[in-house]
Amino acid sequence: GQQLNQSPQSMFIQEGEDVSMNCTSSSIFNTWLWYKQEPGEGPVLLIALYKAGELTSNGRLTAQFGITRKDSFLNISASIPSDVGIYFCAGPPSGTYKYIFGTGTRLKVLA
Amino acid sequence: KAGVTQTPRYLIKTRGQQVTLSCSPISGHRSVSWYQQTPGQGLQFLFEYFSETQRNKGNFPGRFSGRQFSNSRSEMNVSTLELGDSALYLCASSSATGGVTEAFFGQGTRLTVV
Numbered sequence: 423g424q425q426l427n428q429s430p431q432s433m434f435i436q437e438g439e440d441v442s443m444n445c446t447s448s449s450i451f452n453t454w455l456w457y458k459q460e461p462g463e464g465p466v467l468l469i470a471l472y473k474a475g476e477l478t479s480n481g482r483l484t485a486q487f488g489i490t491r492k493d494s495f496l497n498i499s500a501s502i503p504s505d506v507g508i509y510f511c512a513g514p515p516s517g518t519y520k521y522i523f524g525t526g527t528r529l530k531v532l533a
Numbered sequence: 534k535a536g537v538t539q540t541p542r543y544l545i546k547t548r549g550q551q552v553t554l555s556c557s558p559i560s561g562h563r564s565v566s567w568y569q570q571t572p573g574q575g576l577q578f579l580f581e582y583f584s585e586t587q588r589n590k591g592n593f594p595g596r597f598s599g600r601q602f603s604n605s606r607s608e609m610n611v612s613t614l615e616l617g618d619s620a621l622y623l624c625a626s627s628s629a630t631g632g633v634t635e636a637f638f639g640q641g642t643r644l645t646v647v
Contacts, residue, residue, distance in 0.1 A: 455635060464537075464623050464638035465576075510576065512636075519564065520589040521625070521636055523576035 428511055428524030436532050441498040443527040445511030454494040455521075456485050457510045465510055469496070501531050535560065537626050537639035545645045551612040554642045558605050558626030564588075565607040566636060567599060570621040582607055614646045 428445045435441055445454070453472055457465035469480050471487035471494060478485055484497045494511055511524040538557040546552050558565050566589075567579040578591040582601035599609045605626075611618055621643050625636040 457638075462640075462643075464539075464625075464640045467635050467637060470635045512576075518589060519566075519581050519583070520578050520591070521566065521568075522578070523568075525575050 426511055426513070426522050426524035428527055430527055431525065432528040432530070434530045434532060435501055437501060437503060439501055441501055441505075441529060442495065443497075443509060444493060444495045445524045446493045447513070447515075447522075448492070450491045450516050451494075451513040452491070452516050453513050454485070454487050455512045456483075456494070456496050457512060458507045459510065459526075460507045468509075498529075501529075503531050503533050505529060506531050537624060537637055539622075539624050539639035539642050541642060542640065543643045543645075545647060546614050548614055548616060548646055550614050551610065552614060552644060554609045554611075554622055554624075554644075556607045556609070556624030556626075556639060558607070558624075559637055562626035562628050562637075563605050564627045564636075565601055565605065566625045566627075567607070567609050568623040568625065569593070570623055570641070571619075576623070579609070611644075616646050619644060619646045 426447050455470050456468045459465040469478050469485040474491050475489045476487040482499045486495045508526040508528050510526050512521050514521050540555045564583045566581040569577045580599050581589040585601045596612045601607045621641045623638050623641045625638045627636045
């Protein structure tokens with residue numbers, strides 16, 4: 423079945439550092455979504471991407487839709503303690519309304 | 534506007550019982566999807582409803598079923614509960630009309646089967 427490979431699986435960083443994570447798919451996606459989930463809560467949408475090559479920012483977060491349409495990247499600049507959580511990429515394979523989620527990147531920020 | 538509301542937040546059931554979870558989508562959203570989240574399997578798609586019709590289905594046994602009402606509210610039912618059904622069940626809504634749009638999640642229902 424469809425899979426989204428997300429890396430790294432986990433990251434421990436110092437406050438103030440920049441973070442990069444990525445997501446790759448075995449098939450083409452027309453939409454890429456990035457979510458953050460905190461313990462005991464549902465995922466919260468951070469950024470949505472709709473076009474190959476698109477670069478979108480939301481505060482300190484920047485995400486890019488890869489030009490092959492099979493990958494996406496999320497960067498967090500100047501991390502702060504409240505950035506802690508699990509970050510998921512997600513998207514519906516082309517022609518479906520069924521969202522596939524990546525395995526998640528667990529981020530821990532050391533103050 | 535109000536977000537996605539899931540009830541109840543927590544449930545404890547015994548093996549063999551059945552359970553019904555409820556989801557109220559964001560006002561105006563006609564698509565509701567359900568997901569199961571476990572530490573081992575991550576977020577797995579269960580099914581998606583749009584205008585009271587199931588449009589997509591994941592790879593779960595027939596014990597997992599759902600429905601959507603005319604006001605877009607959705608329910609998910611799991612019959613003959615097994616220990617492995619213990620998970621966080623998440624509902625997401627989107628406007629998804631003709632094209633794919635962002636999905637917004639509720640806080641989830643934490644189901645524990647004992």
